[in-house]
Amino acid sequence: MTQFESRNITMMMDLYEMTMAYGYFKENDTEKKVAFDVFYRKNPDGGGFSIFAGLEQVIEYLENMHFDDVDVEYFRSLNLFDEAFLTYLKNFRFHGDVYAFEEGTIMYPNEPVVTVVAPLIEAQLVETAILAQINHQSLIxxxxxxxxxxxxxxxxxxxxxxxxxxxxxxxxxxxxxxxxxxxxxxxxxxxxxxxxxxxxxxxxxxxxxxxxxxxxxxxxxxxxxxxxxxxxxxxxxxxxxxxxxxxxxxxxxxxxxxxxxxxxxxxxxxxxxxxxxxxxxxxxxxxxxxxxxxxxxxxxxxxxxxxxxxxxxxxxxxxxxxxTAKTDPVFGAVYKICAVEENGKFAPRIKVSETVEKITNPGLKSVYRVYDEEGHAVADLITGFDEKVDFSTPYRYVDPEKPWKNRSYENCTAKPLLHKVIEGGKRLTKTKTLQELQAYVKKQLDNEIWEEEQRFENPHKHYIDMSPDYYEMKMSMLHNIRTV
CATH class of the missing domain: 3.20.20.70 (Aldolase class I)
Structure with a gap:
């Protein structure tokens, strides 16, 4: 067995990511870009919110992705990949863009907290490491x-x-x-x-x-x-x-x-x-x-x-x-493809399931936190990536759980939650101290997040709304899939 002096964290992946990457390589899909979202489906312990953590380690991982000779030799020993692909791995680096919530942000189910936009192989290979960091640290x-x-x-x-x-x-x-x-x-x-x-x-x-x-x-x-x-x-x-x-x-x-x-x-x-x-x-x-x-x-x-x-x-x-978060030890964030580049534009993709909670939100998206006049967070709003959001007048939105109701935000403000943190494989944001992150969490919970959402028992459910255009796009995709 090949010996090595230290581990390369790039190798922390499921094998299926490498077999898919090899398949894409053989199909000459090394440059086509895709987008993947990281999101989760429920708060642990029946809580009203979760805390987004682990982003710093994700950025460090992506900036330093590479395969050493010993890693390539290990893949050669599996007898699954040809020499052209192994040569590709020797020169591998992550060149994608990453959008993410600021670390320490209070987050809720079914909204993208990280979006990876990268060449297909690169976006596929990073799944396990990203989820391992975010699932663990967000849970704890x-x-x-x-x-x-x-x-x-x-x-x-x-x-x-x-x-x-x-x-x-x-x-x-x-x-x-x-x-x-x-x-x-x-x-x-x-x-x-x-x-x-x-x-x-x-x-x-x-x-x-x-x-x-x-x-x-x-x-x-x-x-x-x-x-x-x-x-x-x-x-x-x-x-x-x-x-x-x-x-x-x-x-x-x-x-x-x-x-x-x-x-x-x-x-x-x-x-x-x-x-x-x-x-x-x-x-x-x-x-x-x-x-x-x-x-x-x-x-x-x-x-x-x-x-x-x-x-x-x-x-x-x-x-x-x-x-160990003993009472509910699994966080459950997932990494799902949401868009594929076609003719220079990103076409949305959606996963459909008999389990309603597993139907994904398609396409490139923006997420806004909506605040009332007193600075309380009343909802999060999902829109298309390039949609313009104007809160200077009442803003009509769709509650996806009650789409028949005609609802609007009035006298509200909003701030975007997804920010580009990596561009072309290079970090854009400076590292924050843990003291800064801890203070940021406390500020949100003391001043912005409703006390009712912070109850241990039967917490108030935070609303995840959609813009009308985004909701219609999602429903149209579901209708077309049903038709097929």
Whole structure:
């Protein structure tokens, strides 16, 4: 077997993409351009929205696509492709254009969040890698946001690396979690790569390695006097853990050591009950500013329950249920062809299914977010790519679920959501920091997106409307297919 020193992420594809590319190559379709849309069909956990994440990694992937000699040799070993095609792969680069939502944009089902316009082979080969990044990071960012909302202003940190599906899932899951609103991560490589604040104290093994709990706490406080959060549930939270922590805090105070960042962590048991009891004990001892951090299989539902029971908690460490989005672990974005270049123009294509939700929106499109006078997002509007949208007067639109109703936007404004981010294979946009992306998500949810859409249970459904011309085009294509 051929050995290689490092992986080439370009090879992260399904084989059928390469077999189709070879078919197109044999048919001399290397230059014909097509358009593919990335969209998804439902929000995870029955939510009212999702968060678009992973675009930065998609751009990096497309800019750096290439096949090394070892990759070409691997394809040769499959005995599926001729030498002319393998030579084509040696010189392969992505030369297409990409339109996308800004990373961090609140998004909804059945609207294109990425559109790839490229030569047919190039557009086909990128499918798996694009979907892998967007499906994963959008899922985790959306889950993280739900958990942050449940925490109601308390800190949330990503503790998920050891339960992630692999190392990449841990690193990019931490990135997505931060976009979704968490304060930091325990994953060092994610902190190094993306500038995410990192945090961590000690495990039960620290306590168990020492001769007794009090000695373990004293030793840790000596090493980290300015970051002293003690794990108090190794043996007995209320009878030994919290009392020993209080004893150490008092010793530090008596020694003149400033108590800046300090507190306790609970990782098991009835977190609502134990945190209430621990808070009383800490306050009675005079340590009213000591923080209580909890962890242990938390998500938005358990956090909501703990807080509703009066849990006295300052921050949450959330692991497996966020990093794997355990309650609904598949995002389900798809990559579908929507247009093919014919005689210098893009002709729309549509996929038809007996399952109504799987009928695609054809053609090159624009997507607008429509706002009322107070700046609330009332709907998203899909139009043809070159359609002019004028909101200076009432704008008639079609609700595709109730097309018989005559409806208009009045006193509204709109902004386009799809922007060209790659042209001719080269990036057009600058990289944003995760802090900027996180702030962008928060701004939308605080100021633009209806609170009713942010409910965990029975959220308001965001409207995805169509321009009359676009809707008629789609219906005409469906009618013609039925006729055939």
């Amino acid at each position: 960012a959306t889950k993280a946001r739900r958990i942050v909302k449940a925490a109601a202003g308390r800190g949330v940190s990503d503790f998920g690396a050891r339960r992630a599906h692999n190392m990449d899932a841990a690193i990019y899951g931490a990135r997505a979690s931060y976009i979704g609103g968490v304060n930091g991560t325990a994953t060092v490589s994610a902190g190094q790569m993306f500038g995410i604040p990192v945090g961590g104290t000690h495990a039960h093994s620290w306590v168990m390695e020492h001769s007794d709990e009090l000695t373990a706490f004293r030793s840790y406080a000596k090493v980290f006097p300015n970051n002293c959060t003690l794990l108090v549930d190794t043996y007995d939270v209320l009878k030994s853990g919290v009392p020993n922590a209080i004893k150490v805090f008092q010793e530090m105070k008596d020694a003149g050591i400033p108590l800046t960042r300090y507190g306790i962590r609970l990782d098991s048991g009835d977190l609502a009950y134990l945190s209430r009891k621990a808070r009383k004990m800490l306050d009675k001892a005079g340590f009213t500013d000591a923080k209580i951090v909890v962890s242990n299989s938390l998500d938005e539902y358990t956090i909501t329950s703990i807080l509703s029971q009066g849990g006295c908690i300052d921050s949450f460490g959330v692991g497996e249920r966020m990093i």
